[in-house]
Amino acid sequence: MKKTGLALCFLAVLILTLYTIFFPYAFAVTETEARLAIESAQGKIVECYNAVVDVEKAGGNITDLLSRLDDAGGLLSKATLAYSYGEFDEAHDFAVQSEEGLEGFVDEANALKETAKQEKYWDFVITVIAPIVGAELVVCGSFAVWFLLKRKYAEVGSEVE
């Protein structure tokens, strides 16, 4: 009983393997699947690009993000080319690779944006607020010194008289 089960299992695997080898088109990617994969990859790239624009607006460093986007864009171009030649398997593979390369991209971009916002705030405090406050202190301090000196001179003058 156990032997028959094993034999059946082996036979099923063998048939499936032979079917895959001799009838590969049965498992090939269809034109629609390839097109949808390309559209999905293009949508992902646009989503990530918009995230990069936000990071840039916040003043963050986008060099690494752009490098990843460039890679994904290159793969998408190859996918589009393969699709135009009717090579849907290849087109699908490139499109999937393109999208996979951008996994976690938006989260990373959002984290960078938050960091950039904080850095921008402190940069503003240090380079704008602090100097203005400092200049006001210099002016007020100078006036205080001036009036102190004036009072002292006035006292000295009256003593001399």
Next chain:
Amino acid sequence: MKLDEHRALFIVVTGILALLVVSPALDRLLVFPRTEFFTELWLLDSNLRAEDYPFNITRNQDYSVFLGVGNRLGYCAYYLVQVKFRNQTQSAPTSFGPIENRTPSGLPTLFNISAFVADGHVWEQPLTFSFNYVYNETLSKVEFLGLRLNDVWLGMSDYTVSWDPVRRGFFGFLFFELWLYNASANSFHYHGRFVSLRLNMTVS
């Protein structure tokens, strides 16, 4: 000595000191706003100069150029460079006049190169290409089989170049149109710029 005699000096010294302290803030605040927003597009030879471009093309011979894009739009831009080829009788894109009136070539694109460029930055990529073609003596035409661009094979089965009896050659143009992604329209638009290589397909 009267203190009032030194009032002017005291005020000047205080003013200079205050200006020195506030200078980092002035550096940030007194910036003239940018008024010109544009994109640069260029093509350089293999030595990154504008002097020794490939011209006489031999079949299956590699040639190199550098394609560059400079972004001065004020934001990170998503560009698409459409690689196209035309002969002397086919339509060329336009790059003069208001951008909205400029038109791309109606020819199909052979390949798209995407480029993401941060504001104020430059994107430059080497391009190595070679043409495969045959000479049809009967029709006096060069018939293309394909273009290899950075190890990507691009089919050109419908492309031909006829003999130019005036300039004595088989002339074609490999050109690169610049397209820009418009986020509000969620599509690419011709950005009114292109660069082109005039090539002579030698058949001897």
